[in-house]
Amino acid sequence: MQHAVLDRMDRVTDDVLSLVLRGAETPLAPWEPGAHIDLALPNWLTRQYSLCGDPAVQEHYRIAVRYDPLSRGGSEYVHLFLEQGRTLDISLPRNNFPLLPASHYLFIAGGIGITPILPMMRTATEAGAATTLLYVGRSPETMPFTETLRSTYGDRVRTVATRVDGRPDFRTLATELDPHALVYCCGPTSMMDQVESVFPADRVHIERFRPTARPTAPNTPFEVRCARTGDTVQVPEDMSMLDALKYAGHPLPSGCREGVCGSCELTVLTGTPDHRDDIGAPPARIYPCVSRSLSHHLVVDL
Numbered sequence: 001m002q003h004a005v006l007d008r009m010d011r012v013t014d015d016v017l018s019l020v021l022r023g024a025e026t027p028l029a030p031w032e033p034g035a036h037i038d039l040a041l042p043n044w045l046t047r048q049y050s051l052c053g054d055p056a057v058q059e060h061y062r063i064a065v066r067y068d069p070l071s072r073g074g075s076e077y078v079h080l081f082l083e084q085g086r087t088l089d090i091s092l093p094r095n096n097f098p099l100l101p102a103s104h105y106l107f108i109a110g111g112i113g114i115t116p117i118l119p120m121m122r123t124a125t126e127a128g129a130a131t132t133l134l135y136v137g138r139s140p141e142t143m144p145f146t147e148t149l150r151s152t153y154g155d156r157v158r159t160v161a162t163r164v165d166g167r168p169d170f171r172t173l174a175t176e177l178d179p180h181a182l183v184y185c186c187g188p189t190s191m192m193d194q195v196e197s198v199f200p201a202d203r204v205h206i207e208r209f210r211p212t213a214r215p216t217a218p219n220t221p222f223e224v225r226c227a228r229t230g231d232t233v234q235v236p237e238d239m240s241m242l243d244a245l246k247y248a249g250h251p252l253p254s255g256c257r258e259g260v261c262g263s264c265e266l267t268v269l270t271g272t273p274d275h276r277d278d279i280g281a282p283p284a285r286i287y288p289c290v291s292r293s294l295s296h297h298l299v300v301d302l
């Protein structure tokens with residue numbers, strides 16, 4: 001956990017605010033493109049926001065928050081109640097969307113999904129890679145940072161305002177993709193699903209901030225042994241592993257409780273996890289807010 005002061009708030013479109021945070025007592029931790037932080041709001045909600053500033057600038061973090069009319073209280077609080085100068089608790093940066101080395105990149109951003117893409121575009125371009133950004137939004141005035149992107153990257157940036165231009169043709173883009181290019185995409189679920197379906201699976205990287213609806217096997221009870229403390233915790237079928245561990249005296253950080261942020265990550269030492277997260281946990285990791293166990297017994301590093 002880090003303490004930060006909200007240094008600046010700037011309106012970048014009618015419904016997007018840019019927030020600059022600086023360390024309250026100590027410098028903020030370094031980060032890499034694709035990283036996000038959990039922001040603990042004074043109304044007891046915790047929300048995840050991608051860092052969208054320059055990773056080389058150590059003094060502050062920058063995030064951008066779009067007002068969501070269907071807000072469950074996060075963006076609404078930021079837009080209506082949060083004030084400059086307020087001290088906030090934020091997590092250390094966590095990166096579930098790392099930028100892998102490549103000579104060519106195609107970045108695809110939809111709406112506020114531009115935020116993790118901004119530092120990626122900067123870092124990849126500065127490293128000498130061939131970069132292209134396709135930035136999609138409803139209309140030009142709803143797309144934050146467009147002018148900065150155009151003035152910095154010129155014709156490497158292509159904007160598509162769907163109300164004017166219609167939807168982009170991802171299928172054609174996929175056929176034209178450079179054989180060495182990696183694709184990074186963040187935006188609305190429908191757009192990411194489409195991108196995932198047309199680009200080669202081993203070259204496309206997606207970051208989701210909402211869980212995907214998909215069928216899962218019925219929950220069954222299982223037990224978790226905590227290797228460090230030696231105690232065994234029963235996980236009933238109607239309880240998450242995260243809650244079972246919490247009630248047994250092992251509270252874990254839990255930013256989203258939806259399998260998208262990564263804050264509850266545990267290392268699995270023995271057993272077969274039933275991965276239900278949207279991060280793409282490697283076999284030896286588990287996100288216990290949503291994931292369960294296929295084996296009756298799971299041993300975790302706790």
Ligand code: FES
Nearest residue numbers: 256257262264289
């Ligand atoms: S709390 Fe976010 S992944 Fe578990």
